[in-house]
Amino acid sequence: MIRKNNLSLVESPPEPRGAVPAVKIRNLSKWYGSFQALKAVDLTIARGEKLVICGPSGSGKSTLIRTINALEGFQEGQIVVDGIELTRKPEAVEAVRKRVGMVFQQFNLFPHLTVLENCTLALRLVRGVSQKDAEERALHYLGKVRIPDQAHKYASQLSGGQQQRVAIARALSMQPDIMLFDEPTSALDPEMVKEVLDTMTQLAGEGMTMAVVTHEMGFARQVADRVVFMDRGEIVEQGPPSEFFSNPKELRARAFLSQILH
């Protein structure tokens, strides 16, 4: 099914919502100067799918998921999120960001705000929710990530694992359709990795569409519907975790797995 990018304006008539994939990436290429970070990547994420993206550092996996909510731009190709084509137009980016939540490696909580304010600020400013309703909703999601009594603390008073769970609650408070996780456990102390992965597993169980860049192969095996292996800006291999881990076909994937599954 090869379609030219410039035909996107005469794209198929509106399909029923359930049939639209959550994310459709076609022929995506990105350059930093002369270095090509993404090489004609094709990737579709179905609604409700849990996708794990892995690969050696510098393989373009973070860049790829950061293009989905326009934190990174791209030069060629097409990204469609929930049926909305992602261009550089403010309306398109705003519409996509309304549907996509993101969790970062470094948490990126706002240090000058309390945990609760971290979760309510965007609700009030972007969605126009009243302070009372925003706090109610934020407390609901803080409860879900098991940060019950810390709502009035500042981020610096929490452990790394707690901070990352607040970051998840902050993204969930906006009630996104898709959650992006960019190496969510890489900056954590080992004993705190589990609490964050448990929260993510719980979220997966509730049917959230998730794209997760991670080195946590245990999580991938247990939660992912599909594992995508990237190297040097391209998708080298993908498949269900059972196949990918037991019988990787590509040499580069085998080499990578033998490195991290010692």
Next chain:
Amino acid sequence: MHYADNVDYPRLLSRPSIYIPGLAILFGILLYTQAGATSLGQALAGLFGMAEGSPFATNLLVALVVTAVVAINVAVVMRLRLKHQVYVVWAELALLVLLFFYSFDLSFEFIRRKIGFLLTQGLVTTLYVSAVSIVIASVLAMIGAIAKLSSNGIALGIANFYTSLFRGLPLLMQIYMIYLGLPQLGYVIDAVPAGILALSLCYGAYMTEIFRAGIESIPRGQWEASRALGLKPKDTLTRIILPQAMRIIIPPTGNQFIAMLKDSSLVSVVGVWELMYLARTQGQTEFRHVEMMITASLIYWILSIVLELIQGRIERRYNRAQTR
């Protein structure tokens, strides 16, 4: 101490290898500069009944006595607790400065006669000019910093030219140019507005760089997280970036306020009746320049101390979230 270090090195001044050469250097300097010939030196020599001695003997005596006093002083202060050390050293240095002023044989009667006018007219004008300039400069700096960080070529060009011009020209020249140059265009401007305009433009240019650096010091992840949540660039700047940048911006900005307070004395050249102008003209009539200069200097110093205290309070407020 900012960086706690749990190793007890011997105190610098308790090491003989520092203490003794330090005293020797002090002694050498006093001897070389002929401390015995100064008015304080003469007074000291008089105490020891050596006022009539040979110049070298007087120098030697004064150098020895001063060195001994410093040595004992250091030894005593070293035994105090840190907080008390700071107070004692502060008081001693302030005393030395006042002693220096006192040595000018000032007419306190003259100061008493003039200080009222110096405060009601001069100080009030200085405060008024500085306060208005500070407010305008801060606004200019914020606009300049945002322009410098924008991707708008026109704004960027204007901001770059502005900081280059007003940081590059001497403030004195700017005051003259605004006061004497604008009338050439047909805008006659009073001395006070001209002074305020020059101070605002000049300090706005310096503070533009401070604000820009403060904003740039906030990690990119903060911007990304805010934008990913859907906040608009304007809200991201005012709600996320600037509140955090304030912590970085405040100390150097306080510095600028103190510098501006004293640079406001430059507007005296266009005849604004502020502190410096009055100090100069009031002293002239009775040839009591030094009295007025010292009085004005002390007033500036006190004002600076007040500003330092205010800055400290604001810094503590913005540090709260980080240190709690």
